[in-house]
Amino acid sequence: MTADRIYNFSAGPSMLPVSVLEKAASEMLNYRGSGMSVMEMSHRSKVYQAIFDETKADLKSILKVPDTHEVLFMHGGATAQFAAVAMNLIGKTGKADYAVTGNFANLAKKEAAKYGDVAEACSSADKNHTYIPAQSDIKVRPDASYFYYCSNNTIYGTEWSYVPETAGIPIVCDMSSDILSKPVDVSKYGVIFAGVQKNMAPAGMAAVIIDKSLAGNELAITPTIMNYKTTIEKDSMYNTPPCYTIYMLGLVLKWVQSMGGLEAMETIKREKAALLYDYLDNSTLFKACCNDSASRSDMNVTFNTGNEELDAQFASEAGKAGMSNLKGHRNVGGMRASIYNAMPVEGVKKLVEFMKDFEMRNK
Numbered sequence: 001m002t003a004d005r006i007y008n009f010s011a012g013p014s015m016l017p018v019s020v021l022e023k024a025a026s027e028m029l030n031y032r033g034s035g036m037s038v039m040e041m042s043h044r045s046k047v048y049q050a051i052f053d054e055t056k057a058d059l060k061s062i063l064k065v066p067d068t069h070e071v072l073f074m075h076g077g078a079t080a081q082f083a084a085v086a087m088n089l090i091g092k093t094g095k096a097d098y099a100v101t102g103n104f105a106n107l108a109k110k111e112a113a114k115y116g117d118v119a120e121a122c123s124s125a126d127k128n129h130t131y132i133p134a135q136s137d138i139k140v141r142p143d144a145s146y147f148y149y150c151s152n153n154t155i156y157g158t159e160w161s162y163v164p165e166t167a168g169i170p171i172v173c174d175m176s177s178d179i180l181s182k183p184v185d186v187s188k189y190g191v192i193f194a195g196v197q198k199n200m201a202p203a204g205m206a207a208v209i210i211d212k213s214l215a216g217n218e219l220a221i222t223p224t225i226m227n228y229k230t231t232i233e234k235d236s237m238y239n240t241p242p243c244y245t246i247y248m249l250g251l252v253l254k255w256v257q258s259m260g261g262l263e264a265m266e267t268i269k270r271e272k273a274a275l276l277y278d279y280l281d282n283s284t285l286f287k288a289c290c291n292d293s294a295s296r297s298d299m300n301v302t303f304n305t306g307n308e309e310l311d312a313q314f315a316s317e318a319g320k321a322g323m324s325n326l327k328g329h330r331n332v333g334g335m336r337a338s339i340y341n342a343m344p345v346e347g348v349k350k351l352v353e354f355m356k357d358f359e360m361r362n363k
């Protein structure tokens with residue numbers, strides 16, 4: 001880290017690796033002899049096409065995307081996918097089932113309900129989304145077009161530790177806040193999508209990985225820009241794609257590869273999360289919001305002191321000490337430390353040390 005950078009615990013947009021930012025800065029005015037920045041070049045130019053192709057190939061290789069699936073880069077972030085998923089997939093039977101384990105899964109379900117018969121497959125709302133339901137709690141209708149879940153609940157700090165069994169019903173997963181943090185068996189999924197602004201790139205896009213056999217069932221009202229079949233056919237360039245975001249994703253993917261790929265990312269994220277949870281489980285001041293260890297998120301660690309004033313004081317003092325954006329989401333209160341891939345281990349160590357010191361001072 002350079003001396004004047006702070007540890008930014010924001011839930012997204014969030015930290016990017018320093019080496020990625022430095023590379024982007026070094027290529028800003030003249031990208032590899034082109035005489036222009038990537039922001040300024042035509043998306044139809046040879047030089048940009050090479051960036052696009054390499055980024056897509058690297059994402060496929062890192063996530064081991066099988067040939068049955070295609071990688072798409074789409075506008076509108078993850079929220080646009082809430083609608084796109086439903087409009088493209090629900091037409092098969094008119095039905096879809098949603099696991100409601102947090103705010104974004106609930107928003108996705110509400111959006112889908114505009115386009116068909118949507119049911120709740122399971123919910124954790126009874127305990128303010130502090131846990132992930134067990135497989136035995138999940139009810140998927142045999143004629144559902146798809147089953148939907150959100151693998152990491154950014155606001156509540158819970159994460160699925162298993163891929164649900166659905167007896168052959170295609171699985172759609174919002175992986176916005178844990179994609180690239182661990183290996184994933186892509187072949188188990190019909191659609192994976194992620195808003196890129198946490199573990200992948202600056203905001204402005206969703207990465208979508210789709211089983212190609214699911215495309216082509218879209219409702220007639222589906223806007224062309226949201227049509228998976230068209231996006232596959234046009235290789236994500238039906239219109240001008242988010243060119244610079246794709247370039248930045250390419251740099252982040254090179255960084256992931258240089259770190260040792262997804263196995264290494266998983267080891268590092270486990271180490272970072274354990275530092276925080278181990279401390280929280282032994283603290284007499286702070287407590288984790290999620291007490292079920294199998295449901296805890298390694299990406300967003302939510303905690304509080306049980307005293308709103310003290311929570312506010314903590315977030316404010318931490319900010320002054322160079323650790324920003326620790327205030328929790330309004331739905332949960334307290335604090336949230338988002339520790340995505342680009343958060344260095346040193347940042348988490350510094351936070352834990354600061355928490356210990358705060359605890360000593362506020363006993």
Ligand SMILES: Cc1ncc(COP(=O)(O)O)c(C=O)c1O
Pocket residue numbers: 011012076077078079080104150152153154155174175176177195196
């Ligand atoms: C899990 C999850 N899904 C969806 C979204 C919405 O993403 P976007 O702002 O890209 O639409 C977020 C945003 O934080 C998120 O964390």
